Amino acid sequence: MRRAQQGLATLFMALTLLAIASLVLLSASRQLVLAHANAQNQHRYHQALNYAEEGLLEGQNALASGKAIAKGKTLLSTAHYIVEQETLPPDRVLLRSTGNYDGHAVTVQRVFLLGSGEDEARSALNLVGDLNLSGSVKLIGDKPVDMTVDGKVTLGGSVENIDTLQSTGDIIVSGNQAINILHSNGNIELSNGRYQTVKTVGNLTLTGSAMVEQLARVNGDARFLNSPGGQYAVRQAQVKGKVEINSGGARFGALEAEGKVDIQQFGGMESLKALGELVIQGWGAPISGVVARSASYNVNNPDIRVVVDPKLSLKLTPVPLLQVSRPRIDAYDFRGEAHYRFERDEQDRIQVTVRQVNNIPDGSYRLGMAADSQQPNRLCRELDAAGRCLGGRPSYLICKGFDPDTGDCFAGSAPGKWKLAGTTMAPGVLWFDGDLEIGSGSYHNSFLATGNIVTSGRHISYAVNYAGKIGICGNPDFPQNAPLDYCRDGVFQSRPIGNAVLLAGGYQNNRFSGGDITLGASTQVYGNVWAGNMLFSGGSTTIHGYISAARQSGNASQRHDWGGSTTIDLSNLPDSFKPGADPGQNGGAGSGKRLRALPYSWMDSGAGS
Known part of the structure; x- marks a missing residue:
């Protein structure tokens, strides 16, 4: 009886232990x-x-x-x-x-x-054509802004405070950048800098100390050859093509790849999913993941934990093509909005057409000297043989030369070539038929030219909307000559073209000409710079507004070469100035709705x- 009881106790104990083991196994399985x-x-x-x-x-x-x-x-x-x-x-x-x-x-x-076209946009730089930046671009503002290039971008210099750089061509960076987002329709090659998100329709190559701190999305192949010194080479990557990793001791975050993954040297990877085969050369480093095809690695390394699962499914969303609308910049669109329009008549004489200026009747005038003195820069209905305004009729001063009695603001002008140099000009929108060169002085004007525009000397100019009520309606140099369509009953009212400080280029018979803007050293302009073709900067240039350069000449060999320093200052902008407004009338040529x-x-x- 005792033996039976002992056997029964033993059986009960064994069943209890078996039940506990089953529960543990079920829990672990769960x-x-x-x-x-x-x-x-x-x-x-x-x-x-x-x-x-x-x-x-x-x-x-x-x-x-x-x-x-x-x-x-x-x-x-x-x-x-x-x-x-x-x-x-x-x-x-x-x-x-x-x-x-x-x-x-x-x-x-x-x-x-x-x-x-009146809404605020965030792209402070909009360029059509390739950009070669060997100098520096610095943006000052309350928040980072975007830079859009319809072409290839080569950055050997530096850009500061740009949130997104997007390009329809390749992006090649060797300078030390800190950009939040890169988006390219071509390939991206980075050898320096820190980036949060990188998206490319083509291939991605990282070398040197470049690093992606959040996510890299690649439609083509990716080569991670970067070693950013104790940092993660890439936090997360999604690659639709092949992947090559040779990043020294740099760690890698998560990788999802639809192609083959070839690892030569790295500091380890947190997770891997790959549809292609995996090859890890040498001893390898800690890695955990799953691949759909074969995996070749040193099986003696216990830190390599890779599972082959032929049923692995991985469908990565491709990077979408960047859609960029091109602005249409045409000075002729705004010919009727000018307060002073400078042209040549049939006899090749200077003709200035005045519109909506207080104390100056609308109409056509000649540019000459006062009837009773040698003072130039006056508008008059008719001139005598000596170039003086005919007596008995009023004349109007529109520009102050460096010598107030004899300084001619337009000395050196020729047919199709305008030269302006003085201390200041009557406020308002100025329109010139041909090329325009603006020298030293301080102006409260929006300058429009059908040809090219060049600034030189210590040039300072304020767009009409930027100057606002104080500079336009209450201009101390020309208190009686306020533009009436901007100044009504003492209230300043912005108009779209008043956002431009410089606008160059125009279409005649569907053919574009001019459109180049060259900013001389030490130029400071307050307003948008709209170049119908190319923009060139001589260095130490400050633009308090947005930039558009549309390369409307159609010359694909032209590129924007910026070797000096350009500062875009978007801080403390006046309420009357809307920098994001589209340079083309009616929102541009076929650009549709502007979104923000x-x-x-x-x-x-x-x-x-």
Whole structure:
């Protein structure tokens, strides 16, 4: 009986231990299943989020083109995302983009302010054509702004305080930069600097001390040959092509690749997912991941934990092509808005047409000397043989020379070539038929020329909108000659062209000419600089406004060479000045609606069925 009881106790103990072991095994299995499910959910979430963001960008492009406004609620619909629009009176549109992946849905949305060219844009630099920057560009403002180049970008110098650099061509950087976002339709090559997000439709190459602190998205192949000294070479990368890593002891964050991954030397990787084969040369470093094909590495290294799973699925969202609209810059569009229009008549005599200027009747005038003195720079109806205003009729001073009695502001001018040099000019919009060279002086004018514009000497000028009420309506040098369409009953009212301080180039018979703006050393301009063709800077130049250079000559061999230092100061701008306004009338040539994303957006995610 005692033996039976002992046997029964032993059996009970064994069953109890077996039950406990089963519970432990079930718990461990459950944790493994939960971890696997969580990893799968995270993967589905990020893929759905990528699709949602892609849809939001495509929806924004559709809005900018003007095609979306007349359509219904559903703006775009693809296998990966659905974009809906909702009009928010009076001038706002909400875009809601839902990305779907493997039953998981993520929704992102953003509100955009619509306009026709008067809204604030964030691209302080808009260039058409290749940019070779060996000097420096410094932006001063309350927040970083964008730089857009419709061409190739080569940065050997430096840029400061730029949030996003986007280019339709390659981006090659050797200077030490700190840029938040790079977006290229071509290849990106970085050998220096720190970047938060890098997106390229082509290939990506990192060398030297360059590092990506958040995310690199690559449609082509990627080569990570950088070693930023104890830092992460890249925090996260999504590469649709092949990947080569030879970054010394630098660590790598997470990598997702659709092609082969070849690792020669690195300091380890946090996670890896690759559809191609994996090759790790030498001893290797700590890495954990899964690949769909073969994995070749030193099996004696216990820190290499790689699983081969032929069923691994990885569909990376491609980087979308950057859509850039080109401005149309044409001085002839604004010929009728000039307060003083400088041309030559049939007899090749200077003719100045006045419009909407207080105390000067509208009409055509000659430029000559006062009837009773040698004082030049006066407008009069007729001249005598000596170039004096005919007596008995009023004349009007419009420019003050360096010598107030004899200094001719327009000395040296010739047909098609205007030279302006003096202490100051009557305020307002000035329009010149031909090339214009502006020397030393301080001006409260918007200068428009159908040809090229050159500044020289210690030149300072304020656009009409920048000068505002004090410089235009209450100008101390010309208190009786305020432009009437900007100054009504003592109140200053901005007009679009008044945002420009310099605008060059124009179309005649559908042919563009001129359009080059050359800023001399020590030039300071307050307002937008709109070059219909190319912009050249002589160094130590300060622009208190935005820059557009449209390369409308069509000469693809021309490029913007900036070797000096250019400062763009967007701090403390007056309320009357709107730097983001489009240089073309009616919002530009075919550019559609101008959009400004309001500074708030939010995300709502939820699992689908």
